[in-house]
Amino acid sequence: MPHTASGKSSTLIAVLALTGSMASLCVGTSFAKHLFDALGAQGTTALRVSFSALILLCVWRPWRIPLTRANALAIALYGAALGATNLLFYMSLRTVPLGLAIAIEFTGPLAVAVLSSRRAIDFLWIACAVTGLLLLLPMGEAAGTLDPVGIGYALAAGVGWALYIVFGQRAGNAHGGQATSLGLTMAALVVLPFGVAHAGSALLSPPLLLAGLAVGVLSSAIPYSLEMVALKRLHRRTFGILLSMEPAMGALAGLVFLHEQLSPLQWLAIASIITASVGCTATSRGKRDAGRDPA
Template identity: 45%
Template sequence: MNSDRTVLAAALAILGSICSVNLGAAVAKTLYAGIGVEGVVALRTGIAALLLLLLGRPWRVRLQAAQWGWVLLYGLTMGLMNLLIYWSFIFIPIGVAVAIEIVGPLAVVLAGTRALRDRLWAGLAVAGLALLVPWTDHAAALDWRGVVLALGAATCWALYIVFGKQVSRIGGRQVVALGLALACIVTVPLGIVRAGPLLLSVPVLAMGLLVALMSSCLPYLLEMFALGRLSPRLFGLIVSASPATAALSGYAVLGERLTLPQGIAVALMIAASAGAALTGRPAVSRPREDLS
């Protein structure tokens, strides 16, 4: 009984994590008009990095030169992934962008497999993408720039997983904190150029703190609690619901409504991700510091 309660608590923690991430993304989009995407991402990653540096204390880890290379790639990919997915939110609904972005880890899970069932999941993902790519009239409401940016974020997510496997051998929370700090090399200068002194105004800083807590720090703590208590497959199955929670967050905060084809596409992407999580080999999860 205690074991069942532990698994349930861990599952609820992961569900809370993905809801917090996507609700934070929707709140972040409300700041675009004032400080731009670059300013929002700079605040999110900068504040989250400071908080996680205090939590992770990465200065305790001694890295060799080769290890520094992997951590740098890990951090820079994290920063670029943040920028690309947040840029995509300008042009397409958050739920659609997250559904496209999930192609990245799905591709890693299915890479190299020849099993028929895994080809089925890949086929579902391709069908979902086909409904979202604006090459016919039914997808005219989608801006191709948002689709391309979300696909770029998906590519970064796949690379992030590859680099994450390397840095996971070095350390845990310390390396994640260090990677997020290195991500700021990409995000913070762009934010300063875009928003300048506005980043330091009290209302903007307060909203930036809220976004950082919702999209990075709280999900990170929830995942730290849950990861050791859930199997990789159950973890992946719950995380596959991310596009649905993103769509609900976009509707609740921003009033974003998906068309019927977009809703079907998101459902296909969720089914593909859930199926791959249940039957494929698990990929490294994405800590929510990236984070979309």
């Protein structure tokens, strides 16, 4: 009996940790959107990714671990995909509500999971995801006033997330902390030119630097730390199912912190994509990458 109670307690801690991770990420992204007026999506992305990289470099000190040429190339590709995904996702947030942008981006890892399988049940999850996307496309009055360019950026971020998963698996031969810290450093090198070109000297403003640090902590340092707690206590399938709730949490964060009102049809679209993600994860065979949102 004590052993069972201990197991339940451990699971509860893991669920709370993952919930806290998603909440921190969504709150951090909501806060980041407030910086768009001063820095633009490009400058905000540059600060967020750069500070995240600095934090993880200090934590992991990857230079202490030998790095092979093959692993270095894999990490570089992984980092480039990570940087592109962050930039494209933040570009989508200029005109697309947070919850909808996350839901659209989720189609990337869904595609990776479904394309790796040929079972009949997977076509049901494809149908759910496609239904959700169709409900969001700007076709007619029912779809609302979503910007097609913003939707395009979110879809492109989904492609970036899919590549992030593929390249991340290849980089898995390296030490986890080394791959993550060096990958984020590569991501910073990818996005910094865009941030500097758009925001210029505003990136060096002390108040904005402090705000960028806060975004980096809320969007990366805290979520990744809490996820490590969750991953040690949860099966990957359970982790993936819980992670599928992130679009809904993003929609709630957008409502509370950004006053982004969604129509019933848009909530239905989010529910369809969440159903696809939960179903795909629940019916998967064996372990698969949980596909944490790199943005």
